[in-house]
Amino acid sequence: MKKNLTHFNKSGDAYMVDIHNKDNTNRIALASGKIYMSVNSIKKIKEGTHKKGDVLGVARIAAIMASKKTSDLIPLCHNINLSSVSISFKVNSSKKYVHCKANVTTTGQTGVEMEALIAVQIGLLTIYDMCKSIDRGMIISEIQLESKKGGASGDWNRAK
Secondary structure (H helix, E strand, O other): OOOOOOOEOOOOOEOOOOOOOOOOEEEEEEEEEEEEOOHHHHHHHHHOOOOOOOHHHHHHHHHHHHHHOHHHHOOOOOOOOOOEEEEEEEEEOOOOEEEEEEEEEEEEOOOOHHHHHHHHHHHHHHHHHHHOOOOOOOEEEEEEEEEEEOOOOOOEEOOO
């Protein structure tokens, strides 16, 4: 059975989904992504010697701020009161990438998948911005939803 797209009404016009009758439930989303870069960039990030300062610290704050602004960036997203946003970065020197994970929670009427995905993307873009003076060849990739919990559609986990 084919599901209908929820952001279009019967006339085919885009609209914001009505959630007023939905129950408040605990909702969690985990998203991730990577930025591949040069050995020099990885080294400066790990050692904390980048001329712009604490690259991962700034990227973490940017990711958290971005998650709170998701409804300003995605036209039909609801403005959600977030309960928590946790951002983690792991540097993989041998494979030359930084891995970002965003864990976002709320108790509300709609999910936080978009907030988690936006957080990852802006966190990685901030790393790019801070390192572009020494490495314009960075590649941002593999941005994906890892899991979501809660809501009428239930839990979902990416198959590994």
